Amino acid sequence: xxxxxxxxxxxxxxxxxxxxxxxxxxxxxxxxxxxxxxxxxxxxxxxxxxxxxxxxxxxxxxxxxxxxxxxxxxxxxxxxxxxxxxxxxxxxxxxxxxxxxxxxxxxxxxxxxxxxxxxxxxxxxxx
Amino acid sequence: xxxxxxxxxxxxxxxxxxxxxxxxxxxxxxxxxxxxxxxxxxxxxxxxxxxxxxxxxxxxxxxxxxxxxxxxxxxxxxxxxxxxxxxxxxxxxxxxxxxxxxxxxxxxxxxxxxxxxxxxxxxxxxxx
Numbered sequence: 001x002x003x004x005x006x007x008x009x010x011x012x013x014x015x016x017x018x019x020x021x022x023x024x025x026x027x028x029x030x031x032x033x034x035x036x037x038x039x040x041x042x043x044x045x046x047x048x049x050x051x052x053x054x055x056x057x058x059x060x061x062x063x064x065x066x067x068x069x070x071x072x073x074x075x076x077x078x079x080x081x082x083x084x085x086x087x088x089x090x091x092x093x094x095x096x097x098x099x100x101x102x103x104x105x106x107x108x109x110x111x112x113x114x115x116x117x118x119x120x121x122x123x124x125x126x127x
Numbered sequence: 128x129x130x131x132x133x134x135x136x137x138x139x140x141x142x143x144x145x146x147x148x149x150x151x152x153x154x155x156x157x158x159x160x161x162x163x164x165x166x167x168x169x170x171x172x173x174x175x176x177x178x179x180x181x182x183x184x185x186x187x188x189x190x191x192x193x194x195x196x197x198x199x200x201x202x203x204x205x206x207x208x209x210x211x212x213x214x215x216x217x218x219x220x221x222x223x224x225x226x227x228x229x230x231x232x233x234x235x236x237x238x239x240x241x242x243x244x245x246x247x248x249x250x251x252x253x254x255x
Contacts, residue, residue: 026213033206037234040199040242046186047245050179057177080164083157090154121172 017104025082028075035072070119077114081107149208156205163198183249192250196243203239207232 038060045056085103088094094103129136170191174181185191210231218224 026209029206029209030213033210036202036206037238039202040238043195043199043242044245046179046182047248053179053182076164076168080161084161087154087158087161118168118172 017101021082021104021107024078025086028079028082031072031075032079035075038072066123069122070115073118073122074111074115077118078107078111081111081114149211153205153208156201156208159197159201160205163194163201166194167198186246186249187252189250192246195246199239199242199246203235207235 042053042056042060045053085094085107088103094100170185171177174185186195211228214224214227214231218227
């Protein structure tokens with residue numbers, strides 16, 4: 001392959017909020033792709049019947065898994081909100097530098113809040 | 128100097144006419160996934176439990192089964208398109224790139240088909 005400049009090239013950019021929000025959107029997208037496979041396995045287990053589902057959920061409810069779920073919930077929250085931000089941009093709105101900076105901060109705070117709300121409803125309720 | 132007209136020279140050499148399709152479907156599926164994924168998460172969180180009886184009763188409702196099938200298909204499509212862009216951007220060997228794209232497409236279709244089959248099986252009363 002001829003050695004031409006490659007883009008995107010992660011090593012050469014100054015680390016800024018634009019880069020951070022963009023790469024996080026991709027990264028959380030990859031995590032959600034894995035989560036999608038997990039969802040399919042769970043649906044298949046439900047389709048297999050009670051025993052298979054109980055086995056699948058026993059494997060999936062071991063204690064260290066909670067940390068993975070928290071990661072998955074954050075990936076969902078972030079990717080959902082970042083995706084909405086992208087859809088708004090596609091209409092031509094919010095592209096000014098100051099607006100983009102504000103929405104990046106809003107995205108960061110709101111995705112953490114949404115993660116905590118989902119985790120709280122999932123685990124914080126009375127058993 | 129070629130005698131072919133400029134349009135003739137570029138058609139078929141690269142993404143002429145199809146370049147915007149990938150982008151458009153990515154947006155279309157993302158727009159659909161906003162309500163679908165929120166519906167899914169809210170539904171799962173509001174189920175009284177995740178035991179087989181509760182889940183299969185929920186999945187047996189017509190609207191639930193329909194929305195689950197749509198959610199799985201849309202998510203599979205969106206995920207396949209998203210991973211494709213990442214592979215095209217970061218994997219530079221032609222062989223590895225093609226292999227990963229084929230593998231990703233096959234896995235997405237297999238997972239989505241299996242999940243849809245499972246949902247329909249429960250919805251039509253086959254899940255014991």
